[in-house]
Amino acid sequence: MDLPEEPLQMTRKEQEHAMKFAQRSVEKGRKEFEKYVQSLKKQGYSDDEIEVMLD
Amino acid sequence: MDISLDSFGLAIKPINFCDITTFQQPILNHGYSDLPNFPSWQEFADRSNGLKKGYENYVAYVVFKNDNFISPIGVVAIQLNTYKSLKDKVPIITPGYNQYLYLSWIAIDASQQDKKYFEILFYFYKSIVKQLAMTLSTKIAGAAIVVRRMRSLFFSLLNRSEQCPETTKRNFDGKNKKMGMVFMPSELLSKPPPIPQDFVMINFYTIDESISSQVKK
Numbered sequence: 001m002d003l004p005e006e007p008l009q010m011t012r013k014e015q016e017h018a019m020k021f022a023q024r025s026v027e028k029g030r031k032e033f034e035k036y037v038q039s040l041k042k043q044g045y046s047d048d049e050i051e052v053m054l055d
Numbered sequence: 056m057d058i059s060l061d062s063f064g065l066a067i068k069p070i071n072f073c074d075i076t077t078f079q080q081p082i083l084n085h086g087y088s089d090l091p092n093f094p095s096w097q098e099f100a101d102r103s104n105g106l107k108k109g110y111e112n113y114v115a116y117v118v119f120k121n122d123n124f125i126s127p128i129g130v131v132a133i134q135l136n137t138y139k140s141l142k143d144k145v146p147i148i149t150p151g152y153n154q155y156l157y158l159s160w161i162a163i164d165a166s167q168q169d170k171k172y173f174e175i176l177f178y179f180y181k182s183i184v185k186q187l188a189m190t191l192s193t194k195i196a197g198a199a200i201v202v203r204r205m206r207s208l209f210f211s212l213l214n215r216s217e218q219c220p221e222t223t224k225r226n227f228d229g230k231n232k233k234m235g236m237v238f239m240p241s242e243l244l245s246k247p248p249p250i251p252q253d254f255v256m257i258n259f260y261t262i263d264e265s266i267s268s269q270v271k272k
Binding site: 009010015018021025028030037055 | 142143144146147148149150151182196226228230232233235237239243244245246248254256258260261262
């Protein structure tokens with residue numbers, strides 16, 4: 001999967017578009033995850049127990 | 056330095072703690088003819104020992120079955136990178152993470168590919184990302200370049216009910232309660248590489264405050 005060895009040829013616009021998409025996705029994922037963690041905490045789970053669930 | 060995955064009947068060992076001269080084959084039989092640059096064990100060892108430029112902070116872990124240390128059945132090779140050094144290779148990553156553990160290779164011997172070993176090796180990769188983040192007290196994301204036939208296999212790791220997207224015309228993502236993946240088809244580049252592939256960012260969720268508090272909002 002280490003393809004290709006040489007740097008990609010891409011424009012700044014292409015790179016920025018990809019990076020922004022990734023940022024939006026990561027932020028959305030983090031928010032959903034935080035909601036999930038809060039719901040588990042309300043159910044009484046400790047941080048350690050939640051961490052185990054994430055493994 | 057062996058990392059035992061006893062419950063799966065596997066053991067994983069960094070290549071620089073292996074005697075590769077005893078290996079029965081000079082290269083893993085991954086079973087695909089379109090990967091001419093798949094590294095030999097010697098190449099993995101040279102990279103892991105810092106002998107190859109561009110492969111700093113690189114470790115290849117060799118996978119064995121039942122503690123048989125002469126017939127490897129797989130490899131997980133990783134490299135600790137910064138955002139700045141990796142963004143020209145994996146465009147779908149974000150500066151919100153300064154450190155990435157790039158998944159250079161993850162492969163299983165052709166004779167073992169019908170088993171669930173790929174998931175086990177990916178779980179191993181995930182555990183390294185999390186351990187490293189704790190050790191370095193920073194947040195670390197995963198990144199990979201995935202040949203097209205591997206896209207669905209990666210997507211399936213999310214255990215989602217819907218099918219893996221087949222698009223080559225847009226970025227897409229997938230999430231579950233443990234991780235998120237963002238995919239960028241190489242066809243989106245005006246000068247795509249000859250072998251169709253996907254650039255992937257992987258975000259393993261953690262509640263560790265020292266890590267999550269640094270995530271940019």
